[in-house]
Amino acid sequence: MRILVTGGAGFLGSHLCDRLITEGHEILCLDNFFTGRRQNIAHLLQDPKFELIRHDVIDPFKVEVDQIYNLACPASPPHYQYNPIKTTKTSVMGAINCLGLAKRVRARVFLASTSEVYGDPTVHPQDESYWGNVNPIGRRSCYDEGKRCAETLFFDYHRENGVDIRVVRIFNTYGPRMLADDGRVVSNFIVQALKGENLTVYGDGSQTRSFCYVDDLIDGFVRLMNQEKTVGPVNIGNPGEFTMLELAELVLKKVGGKSKVTNLPLPADDPKQRRPDISLAKEALGWEPKVPLEEGLNRTIAYFRQTI
């Protein structure tokens, strides 16, 4: 197949390109390099089946493809809050442009949505029927509401125009090629520990997150995209739940050195608890995560040791 991956030079996008190239597909990787990097896909540039397009999803594009994975959007708070209006435009206009293209060329189109659509959840764990508890006017809203609107557009194009959609809600994912300085907790802790700095834990560190290793997540993407029954939304994430303090201590144990934990005030609208209910992914896709946190951390620490 010919497959378009928007945001293909980013953390998840580059792993998806790797997987799809290995399966023998032809890849068009579209990216504006806001948070993506050439080095993430440098090893693919000589491959005749790989093509890189520098373009912004806010502007329409025309290509002939069989499938579209729409991942373009900054994903970490410092990056999506850097230009919040642009973040909303990227989610909304990017969705419209991908859906318009999918409609024209009859391609199947996939949305990388997020667990942030659940906001600060009042039910726990979250399954796909939960509508969320999102602040519409806060600092995180450009991202959360942008993705919620993208989901709305996907389902309206599906109902109104018969566009063949797949929607995944991604929970925290980590692994090699995360940016070192983007404020995501796993990379933050690892980089701080490797530099011998103290690990910054917000609040008292009792808030929990679940962490999915990138290879597991990409496997979930490909399974959802290539089955016929379920359009989504489907939660993909690792239900193993850890407090921030537990994660910090695990990273300190693995990296070694003299770093300690320091506490800073909690940022606004920071969810206290988040864990996916992955019953639907198990049942519809036969998917569940395989890489334990300890092993995923080892691979991620090895990557950051080489790069920083």
Ligand SMILES: NC(=O)c1ccc[n+]([C@@H]2O[C@H](COP(=O)([O-])OP(=O)(O)OC[C@H]3O[C@@H](n4cnc5c(N)ncnc54)[C@H](O)[C@@H]3O)[C@@H](O)[C@H]2O)c1
């Ligand atoms: N990593 C996670 O834990 C996580 C969790 C939930 C959702 N997601 C979603 O998955 C997708 C990929 O996330 P990621 O972690 O790889 O982030 P990332 O920032 O590494 O990747 C995003 C990519 O999109 C590109 N991009 C941003 N705006 C663009 C635009 N206007 N036009 C073209 N390209 C643009 C960036 O340059 C980058 O390559 C995002 O849509 C994100 O919302 C990720």
